[in-house]
Amino acid sequence: MNFASDNIVGASAQVLQALSQANAGAMPAYGGDEITKRVKARFNEVFEREVSVFFVTTGTAANALALSSAVPPYGLCVCHREAHVIDDECGAPEFFMHGAKLAGLPGVGAKLTAEGVSTYLKGLSRAVKQMPPKALSISQVTECGLVYHPDELKALGDVCREHGLSFHMDGARFANALVSLGCTPAEMTWKQGVDILSFGGTKNGCLMAEAIVVFKPELAEALDYRAKRAGQIVSKGRLISAQFEGYFADDHWYANARYANRLARLLSDGLSELPGVRLAWATQANEVFPIIPASMDKALKEAGILYHPWTELSLPAGETIGPDETLIRLVLSFASQEQDVRKLLEIARSAAPRQAAE
Ligand SMILES: Cc1ncc(COP(=O)(O)O)c(C=O)c1O
Known part of the structure; x- marks a missing residue:
């Protein structure tokens, strides 16, 4: 019996079936195929607005690339001190941010509060010798299994707006948080000020499919180049997007x-x-x-x-x-x-x- 994680199992039968269907025949490579177009349109429906979507193969790639688009090399990204981005990704976010730093704050249950983040930001010097804060990253679900309520997200989103930070959500367990709260994907993200999301699929049924979902258009500008440089533009791209097609069908992910x-x-x-x-x-x-x-x-x-x-x-x-x-x-x-x-x-x-x- 194995309770070590939610990635110790394979993919769900429904996702595998979608993958198997997408396997037949020839289609344009590098995401130029019809399945990828369909799935991108499906993301717009899921989030009730137009979003930019970039498919990657791991959560680490999603987080590192998302943060690299939000934080310049001289910037600071605030996160919880136990966050996956700071503790479990072997420095990938810092590597892709080209010198930017992660600042880990304390918080019960690996949760950050608007008050804690605000106090930290207000305490930073504006002197040129200090890296300016450029993003906040939170995990939904947190590393201690807790879920941020939309009100808590809104309060964090407001702090981000006030201080000019982009707001990133690591949603490796996005669906688990969503059904726990009973709210919509929009209510758990952009409606509360989230600018960019690592949307997890792998832990909840996909084989290896994660997506970066961008709500703040300027963060999407160079993401395809960044993804390519990270080796994350999959040539048989339809086999990643097909997993999401199976994932979303009949509310399978819910x-x-x-x-x-x-x-x-x-x-x-x-x-x-x-x-x-x-x-x-x-x-x-x-x-x-x-x-x-x-x-x-x-x-x-x-x-x-x-x-x-x-x-x-x-x-x-x-x-x-x-x-x-x-x-x-x-x-x-x-x-x-x-x-x-x-x-x-x-x-x-x-x-x-x-x-x-x-
Ligand atoms: C909070 C969180 N973020 C991201 C990830 C994704 O990591 P990986 O690069 O292993 O897919 C995980 C996986 O354990 C996680 O728990």
Whole structure:
């Protein structure tokens, strides 16, 4: 049983079918094909306005290229200190920004607040020796499984406007956040001031398909050149866009995300009931972050269940991990099995410490 991430599974049958259909025959290369045109038009519908879309193969490429279009080499990009862009991309954003820097701020649950960002920005010197802030990047879902509400996004968007920053959203788990909030893609992005989005497909059913969606037209101006220089203009481009065609058809992406979030809720509720277990952060999408007794951690591992330990950096104030406890991350995907969730809960239950007698 594997709860390590939502990219440990393959692609969904529906995406593979779309891919297989797109495979037949000859079509223009480098995105000049009809499928790519159709899918770009579909993105306009999804976001209820005209957007520029660039297809890439990884989330790292989406983030690095999106940020490179928003931040000049002398600029600063503000993000959370645990953000994927700063912690898990081997410096790709800085590499593609050609010298620009990421500034990591603290925040509970890997979330930034408008107040925190505003205070940080106001504290920066305007002197030429300091890099000027040019962008804000947030992750929706955050690295601790939390979701920004549209009001929180709006407040961050307002801070960006006030300080002249572009607003980037890393939406590797965009669909999981969307169904959790029950809002529209527009309400979760440009309507709150988001300028550029890394739209994830891979974790929620695609084989390898991510898109950079641009709402602020000037950020799209050179993105195709930047993508080409990064080796991200796929010659058989229809095989990337076809994945999105399958992904969007019949609201497949919503169904996948709802399924993953439902299983996460089942797991979260089951674990929270057990003595000795508490959640580090609320379960709001498809990831669960329980703090469990070391004996339970051992039992789960001995049963062959795979998952990652997680960092304590962004715990709520007053929360600590005891010497006999471990903070772990369990991730659910469109392909997770409910019976595996129930099995995990059974093992955790039998390894839970007995409650003290009344
Ligand atoms: C928040 C976040 N952003 C981006 C990514 C995409 O990374 P990759 O380059 O592995 O596709 C991930 C994947 O783990 C992620 O969790």
